[in-house]
Amino acid sequence: MVSNGSDWGVARINNNEITILVNDAEKGSDIDPQEAQQTLEIVETNLNKVEGKRQTIEANLALRRARTRVEAINVIS
Secondary structure: OEEOOOOEEEEEEEOOEEEEEOOOOOOHHHOOHHHHHHHHHHHHHHHOOOOOHHHHHHHHHHHHHHHHHHHHHHHHO
C-alpha cells in the first residue's frame, strides 16, 4: 500500500519496474510553489476551526494533501 497524500493506492514492483495505481496524482513540476504553500497555511489555520468527526477527517486529509504537495516541490527543487 502507498499513500499519495490524500488517498491510498497499490504499488507493484516487478523486474526493476514499479507500477503504482492511485485515484489521483500530480507531477511535482506542475505544482505552483506559492499556491501550494498558501494552501498549506490556509489548511493549517482552518484545522483549528473544524467541528464534528466528518469535518475533522476531511480537514486532516486536506492537510496531508497540502503537506505532500509542498514536499513534492522540495524534492524537485
